[in-house]
Amino acid sequence: MPTLSVSSLLGGGSVGAVLNVLRQIDVRPIRAAAEKPFDLAFVSRDPALVDYLASLLYRGPRAHERPHDRVTRSISLGDRDGEASALRASIVVIVTREADPNTEELALFARLQATKTPTVIAFTDAIEGAMRQRWLPAPIAPLVEANPAAAQPSALSDAFATRSLIKAIRALKTVDELALARFLPAFRDPVSRSLIEETAAANAAYSLTSGLVEINPIANVPLNVADMFVLTKNQGLMSYKIALAMGMNADFKQIMPQIAGVIGGGFLFRQVARGLIGLIPGLGIVPKVGVAFAGTYAAGEAVMRWCATGQEVTAAMSKQLYEGALQRGRQIAAELVKRREARTPRPPRPARPPKQLRDAAPPPTPTPPSTPPSTPPSTPEA
Known part of the structure; x- marks a missing residue:
């Protein structure tokens, strides 16, 4: 697994960190399916x-x-x-x-x-x-x-x-939906939006099961690097699929540095990382799941806009995308937590003895009230 430090997430090395994660993805089957005519x-x-x-x-x-x-x-x-x-x-x-x-x-x-x-x-x-x-x-x-x-x-x-x-x-x-979108532009918007919805929901579900943010008592780093690797990998794969669906260059080595700059080099990725570090376990799981959804959704929207218009995503645009997605992410997080609690089995209640045994059992012997011990009378001093 590539090194993914907190400093690289929050500093100027975030593009390199994203690219290190994305290099672990084998995109050849995805590209082949997207480029297959029908x-x-x-x-x-x-x-x-x-x-x-x-x-x-x-x-x-x-x-x-x-x-x-x-x-x-x-x-x-x-x-x-x-x-x-x-x-x-x-x-x-x-x-x-x-x-x-x-x-x-x-x-x-x-x-x-x-x-x-x-x-x-x-x-x-x-x-x-x-x-x-x-x-x-x-x-x-x-x-x-x-x-x-x-x-x-x-x-x-x-x-x-x-x-x-x-x-x-x-x-x-x-x-394949990527092929539909790549060959027929009318499919590009609905297919790309489905990719964003599915990946954001998947990252939210993953963060629910993993806890997402944990305090490492040894390194004192309030960020689960393994979880960030998974979330970043999912975001990168989603971004490449969006690029394919939008008719962009299919060469992974050429297109992904540009996409990494969109989701990793500017305000957006660092905003998500700061949000994660700002969360502590005492706040509960709902904010963490909401951040995972919002970060993924906002990244997908940013990549989709860039593919469609070529327009650079500014800090103000990234903030607007993230804040809009965060509100929805909190709602989805609450729903996921509610479903998980509904599926969690409750401990069984202790079994009651059969009625015949309860009727046949002798009544409990009443316990006499306790009396305080008597104190012997004091003898007057001579």
Whole structure:
């Protein structure tokens, strides 16, 4: 394990300390999964519509930065060669109207189900009727919002349709989320935010079980260095995944020194370390867990903003991110502690003797009241 001293965390050596931790991570499998192309096929009677829907997925943060491989294609319903190729796709999105008979669409869906091809059904109308059962178990992506009170059908909204497609495609869990985000910019924001939420929650849970801050009676260092190693490693791994998802340079050696500067060189990392040192065991576990969540969440937000805009994260921005995350971290910490206490088994109560034995037992013999010992009368002096 690399040396991670308190002085390096609080002083100018924090970037080096972060890099020492991050060098322990083997990121090759992560990078390979993020850079693996996939095949997302849209099938519809309206080729222009599916071309437009596919184009929505290429909008998002750093949309100009994405792999050259185009991972979406359009297939006209009735094109037998195209439908045959859809059976080999990573994901198929059938776009239709729920109110239509959908004879050909259902026939294609049956073939896709037989070959276990992951499929999403996208509706351009919003009926949500009993006919929807025909498409189970495929995830449904309504492209327009249901509004029963409206006299006219709702128009297709780019934002709503994009969110709906993203949610349904992610629900399949068949393509690595980092690859979805790296190739399709519309996935970048939701995937990166999920990474931040998951890692912050994981660090909070870890700090709950470890205690996070302990006093070393020998070194008199009020910081558990082993715990800081784990938390920093998790933050570094999260940051690299965010960079991959946001379409940044995938070369770990090139991108991580810049990321380490974002989370380690400025106010943010030292603020977290000072917060940890300021905590003592007598304050309880909730503040410690809250700090672990807040530090991780703020670091993820800082990296995500830097990836999206290239803007340096100032001390004021870092402080704002950290303080906002700390309030939420305290709430999550209280919930985690409450769940842990609910799962902790209580000691069993002593078993009572059977009723028959209690009834048969003789009544206890009353104890006579104690009397003070008598004092012999004093003899008057002669």
